[in-house]
Structure formats: C-alpha cells, structure tokens
Amino acid sequence: MLKDAQGLVITTDSAKAIAAIDRFIDQALCYGRDSETAILQAIAADPTCALAHAYAAAYYLTQENRNSWQRALPYLQAAQQNFAKITTREKLYVQAILAWANQEIDVAIAIHEEITNKFSRDLISVQQGQYHYFYTGNKEKLLQIAQKVLPANLQNHYIYGMLAFGLEQCHQLKAAEKMARQAIALNIHDPWAHHAIAHIMETQGRVDEGITWMEAFADTWENCNSMLYTHNWWHIALYYLEQENYQKVLKIYDTHIWERADKQSPKDQVGAISLLLRLELRGVNVGNRWQAISPYLYSRIDEHALPFQDLHYVYALAKAGHHDWVNQMLVSMEYHTLSINPFLRHSWVEVAIPAARGMVAHANGDFNAAMMELKFVLPRLHEIGGSHAQRVLFEQVYHDAVLWTQKQSWVYAVS
Incomplete structure (x- = not known):
C-alpha cells in the first residue's frame, strides 16, 4: 500500500497509479480539464486499484448525462470486484459512489460525512458532499462539511475556496471573502476561489470591481474544464448585464460561453440557457x-x-x-x-x-x-x-x- 499526496492510504503498489491519482485529485479540486485522462492513467497503471475505479465512476457521474452514467457502471463493477482487500476509507468511498449511481443521495451524503469525520484530509469526499448538498438545497450542511476538516488542511488552498463558497451561500459575505482571499494567497490561480468572490461582489452590487477582478484572472481559466471556464465567464456576463451593456453580454455569450461550451454538457447548456433568458427578460433580441x-x-x-x-x-x-x-x-x-x-x-x-x-x-x-x-x-x-x-x-x-x-x-x- 502507498499514500497519496493528501497522506491517505491507497490499496496499490504502483507508484505510477499513485502519481496519476494525485493528478486526478488536483484536477478534480481545481475543475481542471485533465481529470478524465489522469484517472484513466491510474487505472492503466493498476487495473486492480478499486479507489481509482471509484474515482473514474464518480467523474462520469458528475457529467450528469445518461451516456456518462452508463460509462460509470463498469468502473463501479471493477471497484466492487476488488472490494474485499481495500481499506475502510476506500470501502466507504466505493459505497458512496454506488449510492450516488443508484440515486440514493441521502445515503451517499451520510457516507461522505462519515468519511470526512474519520479521514479529514479527504478533500474529494468533501467536494462531493458539497455537490450533493448544493443540489438538494442544504446550504448549511454544504458549509459545515468543509468547516469540520479545515484544521487538518490549513495549508491547502482548496479547502478555503470550498469554505468561501459555503459561507457565501449562507450569506456570511465578509467571512466568505476572507476565506477566498486566503485561498488566493496560497494559490493565485485557484479558479473556485475566483468564482466565490464573483458571487460575493455580485451579491454586494460591486459590479465594476467584479468585472475588474474576474477579467484579471480570465486568462488563467484556460486550464479549467468547460463547466468552470464558461461559468466564470457567465458571472462576468452578469456584471455587464447589470450595466445594461447588452452587446457585451451577447459577445461574451458567443465567444466564451456557447462557443467554448461542451455542447453535450448539461452544466454548459444550463449556463447558456439562463443567460439567454436573462437577456430576453430585459427586452434583448437574442436572435x-x-x-x-x-x-x-x-x-x-x-x-x-x-x-x-x-x-x-x-x-x-x-x-x-x-x-x-x-x-x-x-x-x-x-x-x-x-x-x-x-x-x-x-x-x-x-x-x-x-x-x-x-x-x-x-x-x-x-x-x-x-x-x-x-x-x-x-x-x-x-x-x-x-x-x-x-x-x-x-x-x-x-x-x-x-x-x-x-x-x-x-x-x-x-x-
């Protein structure tokens, strides 16, 4: 057995698999565009690594479409085939992803809570717990699952971005901005922290400041997956919408949202739809x-x-x-x-x-x-x-x- 970069034990003897898993974790936490490649490399390095298979299944479930759900199933089956020999944390994680695949979201949430109680360095489990809380409307729990693991991750910028978003959703804007800026102090290119501040400034009506802030970091989002790339630009478009600069909004839509979207991605589709609707509500002809x-x-x-x-x-x-x-x-x-x-x-x-x-x-x-x-x-x-x-x-x-x-x-x- 070896440990990943978070200091957590993984059932594998392959250093290549560990390196690829570390790359996957980093890409998942920063919404990078190479998550899929990284986790498939881990599986290629060690086809018996149950956790790698579970991570792959989780990746495909996050794509939120039927084709990807179907792609997740063989990886879940492979994870289960190697279930007997793996650690307690890995077993819990496999069970959480199985529950997710079965749409037993309450069960998945409970397991992610158990993982983060026992293994507080597991930020992938925190992220996926936040994901489920986000889509079931429990903003308090979305914040709390990150808060409880902060003491174990004080030098990890990702946890501050997670906390910033949770605090913003709970209307604790001053604390949220402090956490987001702490994330950026540790890593200036943290796109989720940029995103949290976009929310804060929008809520506070800091439109001009929000444009300056987000556009200053926009070049760094080239390494993001299409979801966060288009979503961060969506936030910029909302600022220009408040300025009634509708031609600028349409230009952003055409160049940074729909043009750059993964056309098959539900999240990218939703962002595009919501921006068109906002424009039409203001009387703009969207052609x-x-x-x-x-x-x-x-x-x-x-x-x-x-x-x-x-x-x-x-x-x-x-x-x-x-x-x-x-x-x-x-x-x-x-x-x-x-x-x-x-x-x-x-x-x-x-x-x-x-x-x-x-x-x-x-x-x-x-x-x-x-x-x-x-x-x-x-x-x-x-x-x-x-x-x-x-x-x-x-x-x-x-x-x-x-x-x-x-x-x-x-x-x-x-x-």
Whole structure:
C-alpha cells in the first residue's frame, strides 16, 4: 500500500497509479480539464486499484448525462470486484459512489460525512458532499462539511475556496471573502476561489470591481474544464448585464460561453440557457440562439439528472418552438417521480414539476398561468439546488409574469 499526496492510504503498489491519482485529485479540486485522462492513467497503471475505479465512476457521474452514467457502471463493477482487500476509507468511498449511481443521495451524503469525520484530509469526499448538498438545497450542511476538516488542511488552498463558497451561500459575505482571499494567497490561480468572490461582489452590487477582478484572472481559466471556464465567464456576463451593456453580454455569450461550451454538457447548456433568458427578460433580441441550443437538449428529455437543470431545458425547448418535446418532457418528469426514492421525490413533485409548468407557460406567453404556477413554489426553490445567483432567475421570471398580467388587466380595463 502507498499514500497519496493528501497522506491517505491507497490499496496499490504502483507508484505510477499513485502519481496519476494525485493528478486526478488536483484536477478534480481545481475543475481542471485533465481529470478524465489522469484517472484513466491510474487505472492503466493498476487495473486492480478499486479507489481509482471509484474515482473514474464518480467523474462520469458528475457529467450528469445518461451516456456518462452508463460509462460509470463498469468502473463501479471493477471497484466492487476488488472490494474485499481495500481499506475502510476506500470501502466507504466505493459505497458512496454506488449510492450516488443508484440515486440514493441521502445515503451517499451520510457516507461522505462519515468519511470526512474519520479521514479529514479527504478533500474529494468533501467536494462531493458539497455537490450533493448544493443540489438538494442544504446550504448549511454544504458549509459545515468543509468547516469540520479545515484544521487538518490549513495549508491547502482548496479547502478555503470550498469554505468561501459555503459561507457565501449562507450569506456570511465578509467571512466568505476572507476565506477566498486566503485561498488566493496560497494559490493565485485557484479558479473556485475566483468564482466565490464573483458571487460575493455580485451579491454586494460591486459590479465594476467584479468585472475588474474576474477579467484579471480570465486568462488563467484556460486550464479549467468547460463547466468552470464558461461559468466564470457567465458571472462576468452578469456584471455587464447589470450595466445594461447588452452587446457585451451577447459577445461574451458567443465567444466564451456557447462557443467554448461542451455542447453535450448539461452544466454548459444550463449556463447558456439562463443567460439567454436573462437577456430576453430585459427586452434583448437574442436572435436564433434558442434554436442553436435546442438540438442538444433532445437527449435531456427523459434524463432527469437534476430538477434544477430540467427547468432550464424545458424553457429552452419551449422558446425554440419544440412544443411536442416540451409536452413529452413534462410527462416524463411525472413518470420519473414514480421511480425515485422519497428523499428526492418530494422536491420533484412539489417544487420541480409545478415550476416546470410555470416556466413553460411563461415561454409560451401565458403569463397568468406562469404566475399561478410559480407563486407557490418560489419559497421552496432552494430545495432543487442551484446557487442564489442561479435561482434568482426563477424569481425574475415570476415577476415578469406578474408585470405582464397587470398590463393585460389594465388593457382590458381601459378597453
């Protein structure tokens, strides 16, 4: 057995496998573009390393699409085949990823908590715990899972970026900025810390400062995966949106968001959709950009990786005029609720599905229906995940529907 760069034991005798695992961990924590390559190199170096297989499965699950889920399965099977001889931590991690693959998110969360209680240097487990808390709307736990391991990772810049994001989501903005700047003091090129400060400055209305801050680091994001590259540029676009510099926003969309997106990536698709919608809510003509996105969304109709994402997909399909696809997706969302565990089902049934109906109604110009559907779910939208900056979009759609309904009532009254 050997140890990784975090000081954690891994069941392998291959130094090459350890080096590749260390590379994978670093790439995963910095949202680098070489995560997949690194972990496949680890498996090639030691095909019996269960943890490497589990890391590969986790990587594919984070891609949030059916093809990647299917790619995860052989790696999970390989991890299980070598299960008997591995350490307690590795067994727990394999079990956490199996639970995730089975959509038993509550079980996965509990295991990640156990791992981080016993093995506080395991920042991959912290990151994946935060991921699950983020998409189940538990911002307090998202923060706490990072807070408890800070004493064991005081010289690791990644933990400060994780803490900064958790603190920001819990509205502790001063503490969040302090943590983000600590991360950057340790590593000026930490893109997740840049991202945390983007959130903070946006929340505080520091628009000009936010543009200067983010654009100063933009060149360093070339090494990020498409998700964080496009998402950090999405934050820059939001600043220019506040300045009403809509041509600049469209240019960012065309050059740094959709052009640089992995067109098959759900996260990249969601970022593009949400920016187009924000522009349209401000009266900007986005041309044929809805039609350019929509062909890539067909495979999302029956996928239902995350309810937060489905609300974006169904809106974009409606805006592109694919009404048959929209109806198919709404029905599919209903059927999906029959096959998931109760921990997830209530948020789909009580929040996501009525919100999806409201989003479709707004896209179709039925503002009264949009208002009625969205009104009662707005207080619970955090349950389906997303950040404050992302979820505010649904509030904007609701308020837009209210304004249009009031205008229509006024027209009827004077006529």
